[in-house]
Amino acid sequence: MLESIDMSLVDWSRGQFALTAMFHWIFVPLTLGLSFIVAFMHTIYVRTGDEEWKKITKFWMKLFGINFAIGVATGIILEFEFGTNWSNYSWFVGDIFGAPLAIEGILAFFMESTFIAIMFFGWNKVSKRFHLTASWLTAFGANLSAVWILVANAWMQHPVGTVFNPETARNEMTSFWDVIFSEVAVNKFLHTISSSFLLASIFVIGVSAWFLLRKREILFAKRSTLIASVFGVITAIATIATGDTSARIVAREQPMKFAAMEALYEGQTHAPLVAIGAMRTDTTRLPNPRQDFIFKIEIPNALSYMVFLTPSGFIPGITDLVYGNEDEGFMSYEERIERGAVAIQTLKDLKKARDRGDDSTYEALVEKFHDPIWIDQYYQHFGYGYYKGRELKELIPNVKLNFYSFHVMVILGGHFLIFTIVALWLSLKNRWGNHKWLLWVALITIPMPWISSQAGWVLAELGRQPWVVYELMPTIAAVTRLKPGAVQLTFWIFLLTFTVLFIAEIRIMLSQIKKGPGGK
Amino acid sequence: MLKKILTFYSEGFRKMTWGRRLWGIILIKLFIMFAILRLFFFPDFLKRDFDSDEERADYVLEQLTNP
Numbered sequence: 001m002l003e004s005i006d007m008s009l010v011d012w013s014r015g016q017f018a019l020t021a022m023f024h025w026i027f028v029p030l031t032l033g034l035s036f037i038v039a040f041m042h043t044i045y046v047r048t049g050d051e052e053w054k055k056i057t058k059f060w061m062k063l064f065g066i067n068f069a070i071g072v073a074t075g076i077i078l079e080f081e082f083g084t085n086w087s088n089y090s091w092f093v094g095d096i097f098g099a100p101l102a103i104e105g106i107l108a109f110f111m112e113s114t115f116i117a118i119m120f121f122g123w124n125k126v127s128k129r130f131h132l133t134a135s136w137l138t139a140f141g142a143n144l145s146a147v148w149i150l151v152a153n154a155w156m157q158h159p160v161g162t163v164f165n166p167e168t169a170r171n172e173m174t175s176f177w178d179v180i181f182s183e184v185a186v187n188k189f190l191h192t193i194s195s196s197f198l199l200a201s202i203f204v205i206g207v208s209a210w211f212l213l214r215k216r217e218i219l220f221a222k223r224s225t226l227i228a229s230v231f232g233v234i235t236a237i238a239t240i241a242t243g244d245t246s247a248r249i250v251a252r253e254q255p256m257k258f259a260a261m262e263a264l265y266e267g268q269t270h271a272p273l274v275a276i277g278a279m280r281t282d283t284t285r286l287p288n289p290r291q292d293f294i295f296k297i298e299i300p301n302a303l304s305y306m307v308f309l310t311p312s313g314f315i316p317g318i319t320d321l322v323y324g325n326e327d328e329g330f331m332s333y334e335e336r337i338e339r340g341a342v343a344i345q346t347l348k349d350l351k352k353a354r355d356r357g358d359d360s361t362y363e364a365l366v367e368k369f370h371d372p373i374w375i376d377q378y379y380q381h382f383g384y385g386y387y388k389g390r391e392l393k394e395l396i397p398n399v400k401l402n403f404y405s406f407h408v409m410v411i412l413g414g415h416f417l418i419f420t421i422v423a424l425w426l427s428l429k430n431r432w433g434n435h436k437w438l439l440w441v442a443l444i445t446i447p448m449p450w451i452s453s454q455a456g457w458v459l460a461e462l463g464r465q466p467w468v469v470y471e472l473m474p475t476i477a478a479v480t481r482l483k484p485g486a487v488q489l490t491f492w493i494f495l496l497t498f499t500v501l502f503i504a505e506i507r508i509m510l511s512q513i514k515k516g517p518g519g520k
Numbered sequence: 521m522l523k524k525i526l527t528f529y530s531e532g533f534r535k536m537t538w539g540r541r542l543w544g545i546i547l548i549k550l551f552i553m554f555a556i557l558r559l560f561f562f563p564d565f566l567k568r569d570f571d572s573d574e575e576r577a578d579y580v581l582e583q584l585t586n587p
Contacts, residue, residue: 069546077553080558486561
């Protein structure tokens with residue numbers, strides 16, 4: 001099946017979506033995090049009446065506004081792409097994606113646009129308390145709208161609370177609560193939100209460090225750093241804790257991603273965790289090349305312990321998953337492909353029966369898609385059926401990219417924890433700013449949480465390849481059969497537009513930062 | 521009440537000196553997105569090419585089973 005699909009169409013469509021999503025994600029985490037930091041600063045101003053806090057609040061509110069304004073609506077492009085480039089997918093996921101996105105749209109429009117206006121224009125126009133409420137509601141509104149898109153993404157990673165309707169070729173929601181409160185969705189939300197708060201904290205500490213280096217606005221910079229470092233320490237701990245939970249969930253629900261992010265080919269108990277390593281492609285194994293380590297430093301037993309809280313836990317490797325491991329209960333991909341092909345053939349027979357008006361056969365085949373035993377034996381492997389006659393290696397994600405994404409994210413996460421603890425400690429002792437080199441570290445650290453956050457998404461999305469909807473729909477079946485040239489054209493248009501917007505964001509931000517909290 | 525709200529917004533935008541350039545960028549961005557990209561490059565494929573949900577379902581079923 002799908003032998004004839006033009007892989008350059010799939011690659012360009014994926015590339016275009018990745019470009020749009022990654023660009024959108026430059027703005028989103030800062031909006032999510034900075035909104036709460038601003039609301040907290042605003043609260044201190046209202047409670048103390050101290051004009052310095054008003055100045056601090058207004059400055060960070062301005063940077064929040066710039067980021068929000070340039071970033072707003074960049075996510076809508078993703079929805080355009082669903083309808084044009086991923087029409088099979090859009091139809092297949094049905095209301096599961098539509099409902100959360102519709103709620104997001106309504107919330108974003110009514111909550112954010114209303115309260116952001118009051119937050120910005122409300123100084124001396126509305127009561128202090130109402131103004132403060134608007135700041136908090138803006139923060140909650142921004143974060144609440146993130147819930148829905150993350151729920152939709154979590155469903156793609158771990159489809160629950162739905163049933164496939166073969167008559168309409170759509171998934172239908174059976175339990176809204178199962179979808180929004182799935183373990184994957186809850187943890188994804190907490191990890192994304194906490195890491196976004198951490199990103200904003202580091203942004204505030206870094207920008208404040210620039211003022212301290214220039215010996216400008218010392219009180220403003222020190223107070224900003226104190227607030228941001230409190231946020232930073234709390235959210236760095238929360239990010240690491242939710243990241244740890246996330247790894248355990250991935251090990252259970254997406255074992256191939258877990259094996260790829262550690263480049264683990266042979267499953268084992270007492271599996272070590274690679275702390276750092278560098279890889280090269282072992283071409284002697286063609287046509288099934290592996291990624292081998294040039295060097296690595298391992299922590300013994302840590303991987304097994306991380307997942308099972310005991311070193312004797314078995315972690316399946318890529319080989320166990322592809323070729324199966326009966327002792328550990330892993331079915332081979334060959335077997336899953338056969339079962340998936342049966343499910344696809346059943347759907348095909350169902351359609352034929354309907355087209356020729358054979359109602360009894362049609363009803364019998366529809367019934368299969370409601371039979372839990374048949375679903376468990378065949379439909380659960382539906383997506384694998386598309387790989388009949390294709391190479392097994394297409395079912396393995398890019399190991400090198402997953403490994404590096406995971407390790408960059410984790411190593412930077414460790415840096416952020418230490419950095420924010422140091423910033424908080426010195427701020428509490430009123431010694432933050434005494435060490436010039438630390439201020440430079442703060443300045444250099446500003447882009448790092450963006451790198452870390454993007455690496456996290458690269459791991460989440462590339463690690464689950466080839467699946468758009470996990471194990472049910474691969475990218476090759478999800479894509480609209482367009483001409484690759486049309487997708488390439490829009491890819492370059494986006495790249496150009498996004499680059500211009502990104503440069504505009506940086507320039508406006510820098511000019512406002514240079515003007516400082518007193519600038520107009 | 522409505523007049524108060526309108527005045528609130530219009531005064532806010534008028535006094536937003538640092539935001540003028542920003543508003544220009546936002547409007548250009550929205551124009552590119554909705555008036556160019558959406559209209560000419562990103563039609564909703566299934567909505568454009570099929571009239572009813574039955575036809576859309578049939579097409580996707582065909583795609584999924586006879587790729």
